[in-house]
Amino acid sequence: MFAVRRFTQLEGWYLRAEVRPLKTSSNVLVRAFSVQHSFVTEDSTETPAKPRRSVFDIDKAELTAFVNGWDYEGENLEGDFETDDIVREDSDFVGYKKRKTSNRYVEYEEQEQSDYRKLEYRSRTQSTEHTGYEVIGRNKHLAPLNELSNFEDEKIEFEPMSVNKESDALDTLTDTDIVCDEKLVFEDDNVEFEERSASYKHQKLSHDVSEIDEKLEFEDVSQPRQVNKYNFQFESNTNDLGDYIPGLTYARWAQNSSTDKKVILEDIDLDYVERRTFSRLLQKLNNNPQRLSSDLFIDENVTVERFQKDEKQLERIAREQYSNTNKVDLPHLRLDVDEKLLYVDEFGHAAQKPRKWSKKYEFEKTDFYSEQTNKRVVPDVPLPELQPSGVDQPVQTPEPSSEQERLRYADDKTTDYCDFKKIQITGGDGGDGCVSFLKARHRNKGMPDGGNGGQGGSVYFEATNDIVSLHSVSLKIHGQRGSSGKAKHHDGKSGADVLIRVPVGTVIREVELSERDAESLPPNDDCFIHYPGWRNKNLHNIFTDTIKPISIPRQKLPELDLKTDGQKHLLCYGGLGGFGNPYYVTGQNKYPKFAMKGQKGQTRILELELKTIADAGLIGLPNAGKSAFLRSVSNAYPKVDSYPFTTIHPCVGTIQYPDLFNLTIADIPGLVEGAHRNVGLGHSFLRHIERSKVLVYVIDLARKAPWDDLSLLRSELELYKPGLAQRPSLVIGNKADISNVAKSNFEHLRSVAELQVVPVSAKLQKNIKKATSLLREMVESVAGQAC
Numbered sequence: 001m002f003a004v005r006r007f008t009q010l011e012g013w014y015l016r017a018e019v020r021p022l023k024t025s026s027n028v029l030v031r032a033f034s035v036q037h038s039f040v041t042e043d044s045t046e047t048p049a050k051p052r053r054s055v056f057d058i059d060k061a062e063l064t065a066f067v068n069g070w071d072y073e074g075e076n077l078e079g080d081f082e083t084d085d086i087v088r089e090d091s092d093f094v095g096y097k098k099r100k101t102s103n104r105y106v107e108y109e110e111q112e113q114s115d116y117r118k119l120e121y122r123s124r125t126q127s128t129e130h131t132g133y134e135v136i137g138r139n140k141h142l143a144p145l146n147e148l149s150n151f152e153d154e155k156i157e158f159e160p161m162s163v164n165k166e167s168d169a170l171d172t173l174t175d176t177d178i179v180c181d182e183k184l185v186f187e188d189d190n191v192e193f194e195e196r197s198a199s200y201k202h203q204k205l206s207h208d209v210s211e212i213d214e215k216l217e218f219e220d221v222s223q224p225r226q227v228n229k230y231n232f233q234f235e236s237n238t239n240d241l242g243d244y245i246p247g248l249t250y251a252r253w254a255q256n257s258s259t260d261k262k263v264i265l266e267d268i269d270l271d272y273v274e275r276r277t278f279s280r281l282l283q284k285l286n287n288n289p290q291r292l293s294s295d296l297f298i299d300e301n302v303t304v305e306r307f308q309k310d311e312k313q314l315e316r317i318a319r320e321q322y323s324n325t326n327k328v329d330l331p332h333l334r335l336d337v338d339e340k341l342l343y344v345d346e347f348g349h350a351a352q353k354p355r356k357w358s359k360k361y362e363f364e365k366t367d368f369y370s371e372q373t374n375k376r377v378v379p380d381v382p383l384p385e386l387q388p389s390g391v392d393q394p395v396q397t398p399e400p401s402s403e404q405e406r407l408r409y410a411d412d413k414t415t416d417y418c419d420f421k422k423i424q425i426t427g428g429d430g431g432d433g434c435v436s437f438l439k440a441r442h443r444n445k446g447m448p449d450g451g452n453g454g455q456g457g458s459v460y461f462e463a464t465n466d467i468v469s470l471h472s473v474s475l476k477i478h479g480q481r482g483s484s485g486k487a488k489h490h491d492g493k494s495g496a497d498v499l500i501r502v503p504v505g506t507v508i509r510e511v512e513l514s515e516r517d518a519e520s521l522p523p524n525d526d527c528f529i530h531y532p533g534w535r536n537k538n539l540h541n542i543f544t545d546t547i548k549p550i551s552i553p554r555q556k557l558p559e560l561d562l563k564t565d566g567q568k569h570l571l572c573y574g575g576l577g578g579f580g581n582p583y584y585v586t587g588q589n590k591y592p593k594f595a596m597k598g599q600k601g602q603t604r605i606l607e608l609e610l611k612t613i614a615d616a617g618l619i620g621l622p623n624a625g626k627s628a629f630l631r632s633v634s635n636a637y638p639k640v641d642s643y644p645f646t647t648i649h650p651c652v653g654t655i656q657y658p659d660l661f662n663l664t665i666a667d668i669p670g671l672v673e674g675a676h677r678n679v680g681l682g683h684s685f686l687r688h689i690e691r692s693k694v695l696v697y698v699i700d701l702a703r704k705a706p707w708d709d710l711s712l713l714r715s716e717l718e719l720y721k722p723g724l725a726q727r728p729s730l731v732i733g734n735k736a737d738i739s740n741v742a743k744s745n746f747e748h749l750r751s752v753a754e755l756q757v758v759p760v761s762a763k764l765q766k767n768i769k770k771a772t773s774l775l776r777e778m779v780e781s782v783a784g785q786a787c
């Protein structure tokens with residue numbers, strides 16, 4: 001950790017600013033600042049009787065003045081820091097200078113050594129040691145530190161104060177511009193202190209920092225905010241948490257010994273833990289990742305409902321789930337417990353709202369804490385019923401009322417998804433050969449010495465799992481041209497190859513060049529470079545059958561299916577470099593006055609079609625709950641909403657079974673009647689389930705006649721590709737929680753459908769286990785069969 005700290009002492013106060021960078025690389029991002037000032041008695045050997053620490057926000061202008069104007073050349077430190085305590089040494093440290101400023105960060109880059117010095121100093125009064133790199137700034141302006149002695153009120157107003165003192169500091173720092181809009185961070189220096197938050201107005205600073213002229217108003221941070229921290233305890237077979245811990249900046253974890261299977265994560269502020277990281281961690285810890293999704297579902301019976309971001313949202317969820325069972329006090333995380341996973345605790349903490357980058361903040365334990373046993377207590381929450389709500393009426397899924405509305409939903413401009421593209425790729429041209437003759441004293445006719453041209457760059461395709469769409473592939477792609485040969489037998493350099501990365505599952509087909517495309521290609525008439533004035537003569541003399549330009553034989557590419565990650569193919573050769581004139585020396589012609597031009601690179605027009613590769617594909621009408629089902633069973637997190645065509649491009653999730661078996665499942669947009677006539681979103685997206693070995697029909701049991709929906713889906717599939725509907729299939733009867741109607745519909749559907757029907761509630765996570773195990777059975781039974 002690198003820190004830039006500066007100290008001073010002024011009228012019994014001292015101020016400290018810390019600049020905490022993001023990484024310890026040569027470019028340091030300044031991320032958070034803390035400024036603290038506390039009272040220090042005049043007699044530095046005594047511990048202050050009642051030291052106080054006040055915390056306030058510091059803004060850009062103040063900090064700039066503060067940093068630039070600081071001077072601690074000894075005298076300012078007297079009193080607090082004895083001269084002997086200050087060990088100043090010139091070190092090898094190469095400091096940092098400002099490189100780029102954005103709203104949030106100041107980026108520093110390496111700076112001359114002479115600009116900075118390394119300091120070690122000890123404050124006797126605070127009995128703490130600090131080591132850090134001090135930036136010796138321009139000693140021009142001081143922040144209005146005098147005002148700080150009057151820091152009694154809630155409001156502080158800073159005035160700039162100029163100091164007429166010149167220093168030999170650097171020009172480079174004059175525009176040091178440090179952004180600080182974060183909550184302050186304070187550490188415990190073994191001194192009790194009072195915290196106070198202050199909202200204050202920033203007054204415009206006039207000189208030298210005049211570029212910062214806006215008036216800043218800070219929000220009032222004195223209002224307490226609810227901070228939710230959770231503790232998790234698991235049994236785990238793995239000790240390998242290293243990868244996951246960095247994401248959990250706000251969690252502490254402990255493992256008693258390497259043999260102990262218990263892993264405890266404490267004080268996790270879910271507002272701050274990245275959702276996916278955390279989910280992955282739990283997955284790893286749990287070692288039973290079957291139902292773990294990014295929504296933090298842990299097991300059939302153990303469900304951490306949601307990240308508690310929004311009290312109201314939580315309340316809504318709780319009321320929905322527990323409507324007929326229990327009223328639960330809010331806001332608390334609900335959890336059902338089984339014997340395997342131990343407990344989850346919850347605290348409602350009243351604490352000051354931490355700003356984004358602040359690392360520490362105080363909280364108090366309030367609920368669910370037993371003072372007798374000094375342990376956290378598990379709240380006793382009964383399990384919910386299978387069908388908690390007694391809704392009799394089916395929830396009618398809204399249909400798009402008009403074509404316009406449908407388009408509005410379908411036209412999601414925020415996503416750049418593309419699964420079909422026609423592109424032109426061209427290999428780089430070869431470099432030209434050179435016509436040159438040795439020039440030497442006393443020789444009026446030197447030998448030919450022209451170099452050969454370099455080869456043009458080729459175009460490769462590589463399949464990768466890193467991308468899921470073709471949108472990043474350019475429409476026209478060229479390999480680099482080889483450079484031409486030069487005199488004195490200097491051959492040209494080869495052009496760089498181009499690698500085009502496409503998602504796994506991309507099918508590449510070559511299309512014949514249309515006449516128009518062929519016309520647009522450069523003509524290939526004269527393939528020779530001529531010595532000045534020799535063109536006609538050359539054409540007349542030497543173009544016999546023996547000297548012919550070499551052309552790359554053109555072969556049509558077979559269809560190429562990139563199915564595995566890392567699969568790489570060369571699709572377009574770059575042209576060969578042309579020969580220099582020495583190549584054409586013969587007995588008859590010792591001084592050839594021509595050389596070969598570089599060959600043209602190959603050109604191909606290709607169609608790229610992305611056909612997602614997944615073991616199972618979800619098919620259903622819009623709003624049937626396909627995405628909700630995918631969310632509940634896999635690690636994917638597609639958007640779920642109550643309007644049709646929520647999903648407009650495919651999304652692939654992975655279901656992970658406890659024995660590490662993985663199964664991929666693709667969610668695609670809703671299919672409607674007449675999709676083959678391009679109604680709805682059409683049926684071109686069915687290409688993404690074309691390769692799935694198992695089809696999963698997701699049927700909304702709350703609709704009037706779900707069996708009709710099923711036959712409609714099957715007939716649309718058949719119209720898209722004959723035989724597709726005959727694949728092994730499973731029917732998921734979703735929304736089974738909508739009780740009476742769903743139940744009767746299910747009975748009927750089961751009797752009518754020739755396929756196996758599993759009732760589930762994707763929303764309430766019911767019967768999911770059965771669905772996933774059936775799905776696995778089917779996938780395993782068809783494993784190895786070609787689709």
Ligand SMILES: Nc1nc2c(ncn2[C@@H]2O[C@H](COP(=O)(O)OP(=O)(O)OP(=O)(O)O)[C@@H](O)[C@H]2O)c(=O)[nH]1
Pocket residue numbers: 620621622623624625626627628629639640641642643644645646647648668669670671734735736737738760761762763764
């Ligand atoms: N009551 C109930 N509602 C559900 C269930 N599953 C999904 N829903 C709701 O149904 C609506 C549609 O869910 P989605 O998952 O977006 O449906 P979809 O099939 O992906 O829809 P499209 O992407 O538009 O094709 C949402 O409002 C869900 O909350 C369920 O099991 N029970």
Ligand SMILES: [Mg+2]
Pocket residue numbers: 626627628638639640646647667668
């Ligand atoms: Mg969807």
